[in-house]
Every structure is written in structure tokens, then in C-alpha cells.
Amino acid sequence: MRIGELAVRTGVSKDALRFYEKIGLIEGDRLPNGYRDFPPETVPWLQYVRTAQTLGFTLAEIARHGAELKEAPDSAEALSALFEDKIRVVDARMAELAALRAELTGRVGTGCPLRA
Amino acid sequence: MRIGELAVRTGVSKDALRFYEKIGLIEGDRLPNGYRDFPPETVPWLQYVRTAQTLGFTLAEIARHGAELKEAPDSAEALSALFEDKIRVVDARMAELAALRAELTGRVGTGCPLRA
DNA sequence: CTAGACAGCGGAGTACGCTCCAAGGTCAAG
């Protein structure tokens, strides 16, 4: 699939896709005319990238994990482990939010922390 | 308190503190010699800033919230409303994370999105 | 054959959140 279709199907801009290719986050062949030609599995991969990004992973980290997964023989198992890691990250973040929420709730009706 | 002590007590670098002052995230007086002089409540405020930052709020957002708090009429009602707004923001973020967590949980044990 | 959609490339620019540097002023201790 060419870059325009991939952009439409993933909601990632063409410029961003070219940038992702440059940093090795996605890969594609080239058509005889020089146009990029991405395989269909790039679509779920980019959805995964977006998810990972939301969880606070940098593109470099995501690219590195992707490379590790491609090299791993037992990919389903490796992926599950990765997902479980991320779930732990999410849980930690949710716990932080819960703590902040509790702090805020406790302050409702009290004084302002910005004044003396 | 001068900038060095504030840096030590909060773990925020002096350069970062000067940057924060420039963008209006923190405020301080000046001593007769020109040195910055921060009030003690800057310490908990910076801890709050760090918490908010790790939760994904930008410094601009944090500064804006801080400004709203400072400008709010000093009534428990107005302050409570602001805190409740913030709690709603936190709740929304937690809901997003919960959705992501569900998505990840559903993918554990499934195939790899990197291969066809 | 031409218009228009699509693609390519390189490079500049942007926003965020700092960090580092140079050159210099302030102040307490020895």
C-alpha cells in the first residue's frame, strides 16, 4: 500500500510516516517508480505504536521493542510479555492518578495550596 | 529561599527553576542584591508540578491551572469547583488508561501484529 | 496532451522542556 492510503487508514500523516521510516519504526519496499510500498500489517503495527506512545514510550523505545520482537523466535509469547509489562505501566500510572485524585478530593473545601 | 536551596529541596535544577519562572510557573521576589527569593510554599507547589507532569500535563497547562487558582475569589466554593474540575480531568485520564488496559489485556496471548 | 492527484526529496521551522555556557556581580570566611 502506498503512503497516502496508509495515512488515511491509520490517521498518521504522510510526513509522520516518512519520519517513522527514517527512524526505522516502519519499513516498506519501493515500487519501480520509487514510491513507498508498505505491507498491510503496517496498519495494526501503527495502531500498536500509537497505543505505546500514549503509554509514554518514546518512538526509539517502540522501534527497539519492535526489532526485538522481529528477532524473537516465539513472537506470541514475547508479545504477551510485552503487553503484560505495559499493563503494569498502565496500572502504575492509574495508581498515581488515584493518589492525585485522593489528594484533590481531600482539598475540596479546604484552603489553597498556593497561598501561605 | 534562594534558588540553590530550592533546587536542592525539590530536586529541580536551578536552570529549570529559572525556566519555570520565565514561563510563569513559579514566582519569587528579589533580594536587594538581585538574587531570587522564593517563598516556602514553592516547595510543595513544585512537588505538585512534578506529579502533574508525570501524569502528562504540560507545563503550560499546569501554569494555567495555577494561575486560575491564584485568581479565584478566595471562597471555599470557587476553590472546590476548581478542584472538582481537576478531578474530572483526572477521571477522564483514568478512563482512557482503563480502556488501554482492557485493550492490552485482550491482546495478551494473541498473535504478533508485526507479522502477516 | 494536459490537468490534477499523488509521490519523492531535502531542509527549514515549531513546540516543549530543558541544559550548558560565558561573562560577570555578591558575599562570607580566612
Place this chain on the structure above:
DNA sequence: CTTGACCTTGGAGCGTACTCCGCTGTCTAG
């Protein structure tokens, strides 16, 4: 009076993750 810690300013630079731009090439429909 000097040393050294501490402070000032302005400006440059950096990493991340893009976005925008101009110019050029490709392909398809009328």
C-alpha cells in the same frame, strides 16, 4: 584582599516528534 561558593543575564544548543515548504517526478482520466 583573595578565594570560593553562590548568584545574575543572555543566548546557544539539544532531543523528541513532528509539520510545512518548495520543487520535481509519476500516473491516470478526459
